[in-house]
Amino acid sequence: MWQADFCLLRRNLQGSMGDLGTRIREAAALIGGLDKLEAELSGVSRRTLSDYVSGKSEPKASTIIEIAQATGVSVAWLMGEDDRGDASSKNLPAEVNETxxxxxxxxxxxxxxxxxxxxxxxxxxxxxxxxxxxxxxxxxxxxxxxxxxxxxxxxxxxxxxxxxxxxxxxxxxxxxxxxxxxxxxxxxxxxxxxxxxxxxxxxxxxxxxxxxxxxxxxxxxxxxxxxxxxxxxxxxxxxxx
Missing domain, CATH: 2.10.109.10 (Umud Fragment, subunit A)
Structure with a gap:
């Protein structure tokens, strides 16, 4: 299906873990902050969430998916691969040319x-x-x-x-x-x-x-x-x- 010559496969995390941490914080704000987010996740402490936000540690793939599910943002937005505004504008319709x-x-x-x-x-x-x-x-x-x-x-x-x-x-x-x-x-x-x-x-x-x-x-x-x-x-x- 997705051979190397068929897909755009490259590392693209929009720079640093700091960007991901900022997006996690913005996403958490949508549901009331990191304390609320902690309650929605399994096995992730408030301190661990703070480490994600500050860039001290990296969340696992399963945790990234859980955060997206809990806050209503997309995985692509959370990972910095969709730059259509900030988290508060995630529900705005996409431009028609975004195919x-x-x-x-x-x-x-x-x-x-x-x-x-x-x-x-x-x-x-x-x-x-x-x-x-x-x-x-x-x-x-x-x-x-x-x-x-x-x-x-x-x-x-x-x-x-x-x-x-x-x-x-x-x-x-x-x-x-x-x-x-x-x-x-x-x-x-x-x-x-x-x-x-x-x-x-x-x-x-x-x-x-x-x-x-x-x-x-x-x-x-x-x-x-x-x-x-x-x-x-x-x-x-x-x-x-």
Whole structure:
């Protein structure tokens, strides 16, 4: 899908961590400040948020996505890849000639297997897409991001090494759809299945490989965060099996 000669893949964090910190502070102000933001995030303290704002430390990809979801700004805006005004103007309509959106690409390899711990969770570049292409997928272009799948548990739907477009605005888990989940320190790409008694199962498409489903009941809900729904899968031509 996105070979090097097909995409605009380059490091573009708008200069420094200070820029990201400023945007986190502005985004937090939309919901009442850093204390309010802390209450919306999982496992992120007020002191850690202050370190993000001051540039002393860098948030993980999953945290960036959570901040965007909690404050209503786009991932692209938060990462400095969308300069249409400040956070207070995020709901203003885009100019009609803005046909391209640059999606942040994370080096977070979400496992289509038993779960991988992401190695480098800061964006490593960006990929340009037509907004209409993403809208036609049913995605919100300003909330999309890219990550890579590893493992064979979602084969043949998602082969090993496929690049995925996820939409961080779609965090309501619908039965039968595929999502990027963060389970504690694991990043997973799995299909969601709801049982009649209200249990959520993260399942694999590769039935022959025998990957077990992971069950979530009410007492485990704090372990699970939804990064976004997988809207598009891209990969090289698959070999004949």
């Amino acid at each position: 391209i959106v640059r999606l942040p690409r994370f080096d977070a390899r979400a496992s289509a297997g038993r779960g991988l711990v992401p190695v480098n969770e800061m964006p490593v570049g960006e990929v340009a897409f037509a907004r209409d292409f993403l809208r036609n997928l049913g995605a919100n272009p300003d909330y999309c991001y890219i990550l890579e799948a590893r493992g064979d548990s979602m084969w043949p739907t998602i082969p090993d090494g496929a690049l995925l477009i996820a939409d961080a605005s779609k965090t309501e888990v619908d039965d039968g759809r595929i999502y990027h989940f963060n389970v504690m320190d694991r990043a997973l790409v799995k299909r969601a299945r709801w049982s009649l008694d209200g249990k959520l199962y993260l399942t694999s498409d590769n039935i022959a490989a025998g990957y077990p489903s992971e069950e979530f009941t009410a007492d485990r809900i704090d372990e699970l965060r939804v990064g976004g729904r997988i809207m598009f899968t891209g990969h090289a031509p698959m070999p004949v099996r």
